[in-house]
Amino acid sequence: MVKTKAPKYQPHDLETKWQARWEATGLYRTTRDDDRPKHYALTMLPYPSGDLHIGHWYAMAPSDAKARFMRMNGYNVFFPIGFDAFGLPAENAAIKRGIHPKKWTMDNIARMRIQLRQMGAMWAWDHEAVSCLPEYYKWTQWFFIKLYEMGLAYKKFAPVDFCPKCNTTLAREQVWGEDRHCERCSTPVVKRELNQWFFKITAYADELLDGLDKIEWPERVKAMQRNWIGRSEGAQVTFRTERGDPLSVFTTRPDTLWGATFMVLAPEHPLVLELTTPEQRQQVDDYRRQAARQSEIERQATDKEKTGVFTGAYAINPVSGKRIPIWIADYVMMSYGTGAIMAVPAHDERDFEFAVKFGLPIVPVIQRPDGAAKSLVSPGSVRDMAGFAEWLTTNGIGYEQAPVGSLGDGLYVTLHGADQIERYIAQMRASILPGNWNEVVGSRFAFVFDDAVWDLDSVEAGECILARCKSIYPPVWRNRTVMEMLHSLPFYRDVLLHAEYGEMINSGEFTGTPGAEARSKVIKWLSEKGLGHAEVNYRLRDWLISRQRYWGAPIPMIYCEHCGTMPVPISDLPVLLPDDVDFMPTGESPLKYNEAFRNTTCPRCGGPAERETDTMDTFMCSSWYHYAYVSPYYKGDVPFDPLEGKYWLPVDQYTGGVEHATMHLMYTRFFTKAMRDMGLVDFDEPMLRLFTQGTILGEDNEKMSKSRGNVVNPDDYVSTLGADTVRAFLMFIGPWELGGSWSSTGIEGLHRFINRIWNVVLEKNDAPTEPAQDAEVAELRRCTHKTIKIVTDDIRAFKFNTALAALMQFNNYLVKAKESNVYQTEAWQEALRTLTLLIAPLTPHLAEELWEHLGGAYSVHQQAWPSYDPMLAADEVITLIVQVNGKVRARLQVPADIAEADAKALALANDNVKMYLADKSVHKLVYVPGKLVSIVI
């Protein structure tokens, strides 16, 4: 057969040609169109770091492919792009190299625009938004003022990380390592208290939580947000100090109130100074000073041993009336709940640890649900050790005989259930020798003496028990509490405390209340008595938006000595960032030293006033950028054109990195809810669907970094293999949500595939000499339509890797079919057109070129997505699997519509199957239509 060589595939020429044509014809310009359903596709706003790296490609190319797919499926697709242009790297470049942040940023954007165009994405460049331009940040400032007017912005003192050597405040990501040192000079950072602006995101905590049920986001991201919001239900209970000051605590376990044997306040708690007795003053002051020096992170290190000091003061437990000591400790955080806790050491691990360390009393008030208890029978403590052991065995009680220190062998007994415990104690009472005791711990805490059984059911009981034990066995003189004594025995440790719900015990009138209703009953009772009420607490904190930096949107607030704090009048926006500032770090905003900026006049009294000199967190800019896109730099009196917004919003499909799960994605949801309450939008959630892609790793399976030297520069591959190859390879690596590693040989393989497509479409064979058989044509069409189905389903579900695998398989089939008589039939032409349309979202330039060669009308990207015909895709012949006792013994080619009886008969008649059946009788025959016959013998 004679072949006419196709022109060589020259990706670079072809891609620049089509990019120019797409631009010239305005192919991706987007306008409202009420005849088509709209689809707002969005990929996360890039930061203009300088060069487009492979990570940008990995995030954006598949997102573009999906947007193109939606467009071919009849949607009016809006796929905008812009730049998150404020932020630290620009300012650092200014400090280090003397380039103005604006110039650095705008130069980077200019370079990235060119690189982004090389990707061949369908971006609506006419909607580009750059967040550092005054026309943009005017609206960022507008949002600040609106939030302020709604009471959602407020100012308070809050700590920032500060590097004493660089003399500058640091962002969270600039603080590194366990020892929390400065990213640039490795000096350990210190905390500084500064008066800063916050947004009251906590006002929407419940809505942010509940809204998660309404959006199609990955469960992983929703779980992270739920975790971050950290809603916990419980009660607020008011204790009183002995002097009478109210002292409120938050607890999730009001059912354990009777077991609250002490209280702990955060060292910063305002009541501490008043409560501390003169004798304890010195210790408390020292501890408070030490706690203040530590960073929040240091304080929160879990593995650290508990510390604390006694204030000398006492409180009254409101339910038991008992006098309990008040301590301070840094394991209690001022920022959560009320900054004070009731400590229930018997049912909280932290309180237990604290109580054991400081000799505070521990009383169990909740029954163990598992009924487990332990007892150690010391050598010589019972009348007849062997007989006792025998009694245990005959009563089905488990024990182990092992040495107890150097005293000889004892019995380590494990009990289960109230009945066993009861009988054990009775038996022990009968066996225990005078001058000894035995204890049962766990499900019951009972001390068996020769004349009585004492239960640990109150603080006082504990004291009596301990006193008697000391008189019997002096070596325990050192122990301050019964529990401390028991804790010294490792055998007991796992049954001393539990945090489960269970029947209330030792709790006055509530004793006997079942675990399931304990919490609600106690809360109801507390409310009736006026001692407390149901309460919900959140882990979520308000959003700190002040940055002591130059390169950000100035916070539009004015401080007047006479009129106080007030927002800049809307008509005066934007508050322009001055160009002429000194960036040298001082630990404060460079704007503070710009007199022309700082000094202003009061909009109310006209007198001299000062501007706020801090700028805003860049997460502010990115909280509303998807609204800006619909009409960038809008000139009206709201941030975006309401008509455009009404048509395009909200975002239908968002894609981006999972690293934004709790910051950006939480802030933008908060913004949308606030915007709804301002009357700007009529929906609750900004992004209906979210897909989070994984990370692209270096060839060595490690995160790409300059120091590792495993960074891949996409430009190198774009110039040689072409953008289409890079795009398609990134999509082929593996499931998009899992990320994957770069492979320089893998991308060659993809390039080969693209070349094979090129050749199968463009290389001309001689016409076949014989006409094609019907069966051959049917098979070709079956393959075509099956491929349409797979590729459609896979791209819709972001499974680009398997979509490409299906296309490779289809192409491999076409390479063979080309040598047969189906070549140049109508079915052949259908196959080539289909192949071209199916690859259009993945490799847009290649598809456009091939489409032109096939005689299709410009542009391939405006064509309808091919539909598949299930009748054509259906198999005529299937492989019927025959199993004998679950093992495959034969594969039969049978008509797809074979009758059950025929299939079974064929299976049983197969020679290999017969060998396994031999003379045995068939016990069961399973038939799955179209799949298999399973024979059980």
Add this chain to the structure above:
RNA sequence: GCCGAAGUGGCGGAAUGGCAUACGCGGUGGUCUCAAAAACCACUGGAGGUUGCUCCUUGUGGGUUCGAAUCCCACCUUCGGCACCA
């Protein structure tokens, strides 16, 4: 510690109750060439074999089922998030 994701050939991965290892990379052999590269073709999980076949294999151990990579239980490893949150 809690929450989440993942574990399959030499490698990336496919298959979510019915042929394990699709597709690609790598490897081996071949065609073409003076030669090489490229391209193309064939083979490629392991072990055995009487080669028109068998056994083993999806992190480990159990279970459910005619049948399990897939469902259930327990455990191990890796990665991500949160972490003294009362």
